[in-house]
Amino acid sequence: MQLDTCFSLYERRHIRLMVCDSPSPNISQFANVRSLEQLTNSLSGRWIAELVAEKRYRSLMQPIVSATDYRQVLGYEFLFRGMKEDGTDVPPPILFDTAMRADVAYMLDMAAGESAIETAIDLSIDGDLFINILPDTLARPEGLDAWLTTVVEDRGVDTERIVFELVESQQMADPELLKTLAAWLRSAGARLALDDFGSGFNNLVMLTDVRPDFIKLDKSLVQHLTHDPQKWNMVANIVDSAKQAGVRVIAEGVEDKVTASALRDTGVEYLQGYYLGYPAERPVGLRARQSVSMA
Known part of the structure; x- marks a missing residue:
């Protein structure tokens, strides 16, 4: 992938102008000058x-297990x-915050999804595959449709295993x-x-x-x-409202x-967190989950 495809001629000219030391820039140069914040965002992108x-990326995975039997992994x-x-x-917050400011979050979402699928295939992962996605990416179904075909179906992964996990869903008003x-x-x-x-x-x-x-x-509800x-x-x-709507929690x-016991008492169906397994490059083994007491 050539970086030139990610940046227009205008943006590359803009970067050169911002660092030029000409004592008398002409009017066309002034027209291309933008703020330091815009330059920073472009460079970050x-x-x-x-x-x-x-x-230069990888995928970690964290298990989602049944609240009544930790040996049963949903995905x-x-x-x-x-x-x-x-x-x-x-640091993930820096990576994704920068991507959103630089307007390249869609690119990052697509890479994250492909990395997840490649990891699942390489490790022969069973169960559902929960893949994080931003609202702006979900709002571009033409790109997701192509992604589902080329990244998922063409590699022999059942599309029904894919669960797009919409982060910051409250932003989609x-x-x-x-x-x-x-x-x-x-x-x-x-x-979804x-x-x-x-x-x-x-x-x-x-x-x-x-x-x-x-x-x-x-x-914040669990802590x-x-x-x-x-x-x-x-x-x-x-949980009660979700069950009435046919939504799993x-x-x-x-x-x-x-906390796991209290959540089970509320009717929560599945659990995820450090108590059940840390994010890791390989799935948590059955023996490790069996060692977690449900008493």
């Missing part, structure tokens, strides 16, 4: 494009990690648009999960109108659940046995 072009969430030239990880996109996903054979459920004012509307296949409870009766009741009510951020 170039750096991310290089990371993607050189395939894995794939977590994208970009790497610096020295092989160390770029139009439930009708999300409902339409969810219907398109299902027609293509894939499924709403991440961070319970953190936005419009989540109940999303649940009843969009009817995603899964919701993942926001970690300190056993010490907050109101929070426990809130989670139980969300996953609780993220489960870090101890007490």
